[in-house]
Amino acid sequence: VPMHLPWIDAIQALKRDRGAVLMAHSYQSPEIFHGVADVTGDSLALAQAAADCDAEIVVLCGVHFMAETAKILAPRMKVLIPDPLAGCSLAESINAADVRALRARHPGSPVVTYVNTSAEVKAESDACCTSANAVQVVEAMGADKVIFLPDRYLGSHVASQTDVQLVLWDGRCEVHETFTAAEARHARKRFDARLVAHPECPPEVLAEADFVGSTSAMGAWLEREQPERVALITECSMADNLRLRFPATQFIKPCNLCPHMKRITLQNIHACLRDMAPEVTVPERVAARARRALERMLAVGR
Ligand code: 13P
Ligand code: SF4
Numbered sequence: 001v002p003m004h005l006p007w008i009d010a011i012q013a014l015k016r017d018r019g020a021v022l023m024a025h026s027y028q029s030p031e032i033f034h035g036v037a038d039v040t041g042d043s044l045a046l047a048q049a050a051a052d053c054d055a056e057i058v059v060l061c062g063v064h065f066m067a068e069t070a071k072i073l074a075p076r077m078k079v080l081i082p083d084p085l086a087g088c089s090l091a092e093s094i095n096a097a098d099v100r101a102l103r104a105r106h107p108g109s110p111v112v113t114y115v116n117t118s119a120e121v122k123a124e125s126d127a128c129c130t131s132a133n134a135v136q137v138v139e140a141m142g143a144d145k146v147i148f149l150p151d152r153y154l155g156s157h158v159a160s161q162t163d164v165q166l167v168l169w170d171g172r173c174e175v176h177e178t179f180t181a182a183e184a185r186h187a188r189k190r191f192d193a194r195l196v197a198h199p200e201c202p203p204e205v206l207a208e209a210d211f212v213g214s215t216s217a218m219g220a221w222l223e224r225e226q227p228e229r230v231a232l233i234t235e236c237s238m239a240d241n242l243r244l245r246f247p248a249t250q251f252i253k254p255c256n257l258c259p260h261m262k263r264i265t266l267q268n269i270h271a272c273l274r275d276m277a278p279e280v281t282v283p284e285r286v287a288a289r290a291r292r293a294l295e296r297m298l299a300v301g302r
Contacts, residue, residue, distance in 0.1 A: 120286055
């Protein structure tokens with residue numbers, strides 16, 4: 001879009017000056033995802049990229065927990081976030097004291113925590129996971145019962161795929177929880193679309209879907225199936241960002257935007273690179289414990 005071009009050019013120039021790497025989650029707007037990002041992907045891909053990154057400066061275009069995760073995995077790197085108020089309803093749903101109370105109630109059961117949490121919650125956990133590897137991480141714990149936090153819907157989806165008993169928490173993603181089964185059925189009936197849903201959606205929505213998968217798994221499914229029409233029941237920018245990769249597929253958008261992801265704009269990315277702020281820091285006392293849980297997740301992989 002022409003109005004974005006001056007900002008994109010200015011960001012590219014500043015990025016070169018600063019020697020900064022710009023990482024963007026798949027829920028970022030296309031002008032960010034396609035226009036200025038050096039690394040793109042789901043939460044797991046961004047965590048892996050941060051762990052492997054040798055740049056001195058990273059601008060994390062995503063929400064706060066993603067920037068914290070990058071900082072924990074690469075403590076010597078300066079991690080900037082264009083808007084530190086970019087939060088997440090899942091991360092807000094639980095704190096460190098809640099995790100300690102759950103452990104006391106289920107002694108001996110390991111805690112697996114979705115990366116959509118604060119550094120303090122990660123520090124109380126045995127391992128982290130994302131929606132891309134939740135089943136694998138739960139099973140890698142080698143326990144009959146696992147405390148799985150904080151997304152109830154992702155948790156019940158994982159529970160349906162493993163024999164491990166899961167203790168769940170009542171967190172939800174404010175974007176995915178609002179999709180309804182009626183909306184999904186409408187997309188199928190009205191547009192003859194295949195349905196692909198993110199596991200953060202309610203179970204009755206997942207029951208309507210042809211495929212349930214994480215952000216990266218959705219791309220792989222499209223690659224395999226090459227559908228004529230598809231409705232991605234997830235954050236709206238996913239369809240915008242995948243459209244270029246799959247020109248023969250028509251994307252029907254039952255569209256919900258994440259208000260936190262959308263706090264990141266070309267304008268505040270530019271300001272962030274110009275001012276070298278805001279910077280995300282995590283106290284080493286917390287980071288050291290959270291790093292163990294994140295590294296356990298990275299060892300399991302995708
Ligand atoms: P993934 O990137 O793990 O698919 O998570 C989706 C999400 O809601 C991120 O905030
Ligand atoms: Fe959090 Fe949901 Fe937004 Fe992802 S889409 S950042 S899980 S509120």
